[in-house]
Amino acid sequence: MTSAPAPDAPRLPGARWSAPEIAFWLLAVAAFFAFPAYRVLGSQILITGLFAVTLDLILGYAGIVSLGHAAFFGAGAYAAGLLTVHGWGEPVSGLVAAGAAGAIVGYATSFLVVRGADLARLMVTLGIGLLLYEAANKAAFVTGGVDGLSGVSMWKLFGVFPFDLAGNTAYLYSLAVLFVLFALARRIVNSPFGLSLRGIRENGRRMPAIGSPVARRLIAIYTISAAMAGVAGGLLAQTTQFVGLDVLSFPRSADLMIVLVLGGTGRLYGGLVGAAVFMIAHHLLSDLNPVYWQFWLGLLLVVVVMFARGGILGGVDALRRRSRGASR
Amino acid sequence: MNRPITTARRSILRRFAAGVLLGLLPLTALAADPLRIGLILPLTGPFASTGKQIEAAVRLYSAKNGDTVAGRKVQLIVKDDTGVAPETTKRIAQELVVQDKVNVLAGFGLTPLALAAAPVATEAKIPMVVMAAATSIIPSKSPMIVRSGFTLPQITGPIADWAAKNRIKRVVTMVTDYGPGIDAEKTFIARFKAGGGEVVESIRTPLRNPDYAPFLQRAKDAKPDALFVFVPSGEGLAVMKQFDDRGLKQAGIRLIGTGDVTDDDLLENMGAAAVGVITSFHYSAAHDSPENKAYVDAFTRANNGMRPNFHSVGGYDGMNLIYEAVKKTGGTANGEALVEAMKGLKWVSPRGPMAIDPASRDVVQTVYLREVKIVNGKPWNVEFDKVENVRDPGN
Numbered sequence: 001m002t003s004a005p006a007p008d009a010p011r012l013p014g015a016r017w018s019a020p021e022i023a024f025w026l027l028a029v030a031a032f033f034a035f036p037a038y039r040v041l042g043s044q045i046l047i048t049g050l051f052a053v054t055l056d057l058i059l060g061y062a063g064i065v066s067l068g069h070a071a072f073f074g075a076g077a078y079a080a081g082l083l084t085v086h087g088w089g090e091p092v093s094g095l096v097a098a099g100a101a102g103a104i105v106g107y108a109t110s111f112l113v114v115r116g117a118d119l120a121r122l123m124v125t126l127g128i129g130l131l132l133y134e135a136a137n138k139a140a141f142v143t144g145g146v147d148g149l150s151g152v153s154m155w156k157l158f159g160v161f162p163f164d165l166a167g168n169t170a171y172l173y174s175l176a177v178l179f180v181l182f183a184l185a186r187r188i189v190n191s192p193f194g195l196s197l198r199g200i201r202e203n204g205r206r207m208p209a210i211g212s213p214v215a216r217r218l219i220a221i222y223t224i225s226a227a228m229a230g231v232a233g234g235l236l237a238q239t240t241q242f243v244g245l246d247v248l249s250f251p252r253s254a255d256l257m258i259v260l261v262l263g264g265t266g267r268l269y270g271g272l273v274g275a276a277v278f279m280i281a282h283h284l285l286s287d288l289n290p291v292y293w294q295f296w297l298g299l300l301l302v303v304v305v306m307f308a309r310g311g312i313l314g315g316v317d318a319l320r321r322r323s324r325g326a327s328r
Numbered sequence: 329m330n331r332p333i334t335t336a337r338r339s340i341l342r343r344f345a346a347g348v349l350l351g352l353l354p355l356t357a358l359a360a361d362p363l364r365i366g367l368i369l370p371l372t373g374p375f376a377s378t379g380k381q382i383e384a385a386v387r388l389y390s391a392k393n394g395d396t397v398a399g400r401k402v403q404l405i406v407k408d409d410t411g412v413a414p415e416t417t418k419r420i421a422q423e424l425v426v427q428d429k430v431n432v433l434a435g436f437g438l439t440p441l442a443l444a445a446a447p448v449a450t451e452a453k454i455p456m457v458v459m460a461a462a463t464s465i466i467p468s469k470s471p472m473i474v475r476s477g478f479t480l481p482q483i484t485g486p487i488a489d490w491a492a493k494n495r496i497k498r499v500v501t502m503v504t505d506y507g508p509g510i511d512a513e514k515t516f517i518a519r520f521k522a523g524g525g526e527v528v529e530s531i532r533t534p535l536r537n538p539d540y541a542p543f544l545q546r547a548k549d550a551k552p553d554a555l556f557v558f559v560p561s562g563e564g565l566a567v568m569k570q571f572d573d574r575g576l577k578q579a580g581i582r583l584i585g586t587g588d589v590t591d592d593d594l595l596e597n598m599g600a601a602a603v604g605v606i607t608s609f610h611y612s613a614a615h616d617s618p619e620n621k622a623y624v625d626a627f628t629r630a631n632n633g634m635r636p637n638f639h640s641v642g643g644y645d646g647m648n649l650i651y652e653a654v655k656k657t658g659g660t661a662n663g664e665a666l667v668e669a670m671k672g673l674k675w676v677s678p679r680g681p682m683a684i685d686p687a688s689r690d691v692v693q694t695v696y697l698r699e700v701k702i703v704n705g706k707p708w709n710v711e712f713d714k715v716e717n718v719r720d721p722g723n
Contacts, residue, residue: 037423037426037427038423040419040422040423040426041419041423044415044419137505137506137535140507140510145506145507146439146440146506146507146535147439147440147443147463147465147507148414148439148440148443148444150443150444150446150469165422165425165426165448165451165452166422166426167422167426236415240414240415240418240419240444241447242414242415242418242440242443242444242447244413244414244415244440244444245440246412246413246414246440249412251412286407286408287407290369290371290372290406290407290408291371291372291380291408293372293408294372
């Protein structure tokens, strides 16, 4: 009768994938076959999930609150989109470019972000997001401005699989990219580097005393997170073959925060679960009533936050602990 | 033992023959199948009023003209795309095509949303009727796009010409800083200069959270004869209030603009401040024709007194376009045939006579010059002149 480990108890970086984790990924594959009509929605859930994981890296692990994460998402989306508009439509290299764009913007802005405390960071990230949005709006000759960047035409994936209307390629491609980046994120947070981030989150002033360079660590994770967010943006641009100005918008950052809090921060899977629940609820409710559905979505969010501390996954953990306590 | 086999064989043969006969009668087979129209609109979020107007007009059209056309039942599938996320619009379009097997896509509140969905229409070979989005370039993005609304350059030209001819020499332009606003600014300046006028200053206001007071003060300081304004649907009220508060009218500056500024939906709330504003537009709820009287009457009755605005006629005429094309083709579901049938269609809409240009698939219509006047105690856009058969100058 060992007690369950705390939700974010560190694991070894090479720790084996536990049974629930394997089940989770099999479920994502099974969803492809179980819901053939919803593969486009599925691919967008996967992309939002990936985006939420990148926010979790800085928010859930390093404790950096951000309301401007869309800046990196948008940078990646425009990088991938512009590449194809100017004649290079190969998807995988496009994603690399998107990641690089995210990383550059992330690294450049990280110096501003690591300085302040929570409120200052909220303001700085919000400001950076708005700056990039306006810049993309003004640079209409490059980005298409408010009209968006159309004419994004992708080549076939690996020269074989076209991006089809039913979303088959989009789903499997997004899932593969998500899995690779997720495995990377999982490894990072369980490494000594990841542990030092948790230390910084818990007490940033003490960390230098044990020899941990706080600012450098934060810059590193911020840049990694931004690069991965860039890839998520690139994925969206490639699978929808369009880049709208909204990829940089504040609502996208805010929605992302909702998704992550809904699923649960500091556990990586929280972002994925949150994205799935948020977007499926969004889809079902807006089908039920296209005009007043946002009321029900709001209610759902309030209920989850009130009754399940630590989001959905936090709630699940609490239930598990309670049932174990009862069986003892 | 022989007999059952022969009967079985016979029945197989019979079924086969029946199958062939059915195959020879595709029209009967199609007649049983409903015509599905996927309507994608912003029904929530900042552009909800656009979606609300269009949905009301579309429902009014089917209530009036029946839900059967050329022997096919018409089934409407309405979806909300929130108006701000192009990937949502595109995803909904994909789902409508793949899952719901729609025959026509319609709606599209804003330019980026229409552009994002355009590749879906091209790939699925399904007609896409753009009812609201108004940037010039839209129909060029897919051979399946047909527009039933309007384009900004189309409706901006006439007010520039009118101003140049009516002793207005110096104008300040004020537009919202995004695609359609820049379209309007360019068109106005080009046409007004060609008519001999002078644009002394061009002001662009931000799209988000605009405060018009400082911009209007700048315009006032430039002492023009008139101020030309374009703002997106819904913003007219704020401009009008500030124009009044800042005393531009008293300073002898006239307000001219595109009809979005005196949007019929909001005009009643503007009250006396709007009186005397001259605009050019393709639709006024006060348009004097029996078609429009019946339309406004039915629309206000069905919607708790809401006045129909220009977006509503885009939806109404979009439905007419679909119905007429289906009639013309005898109830086919072939998308290319439908688009072919839409090209060159002409009819009298509540807004007046209109047509679809066969080459550009864009709308050709009469643009009216209107002045806001109080009629029966309420402000209306009263038409006093018109320019017939206006095309999008971009085409």
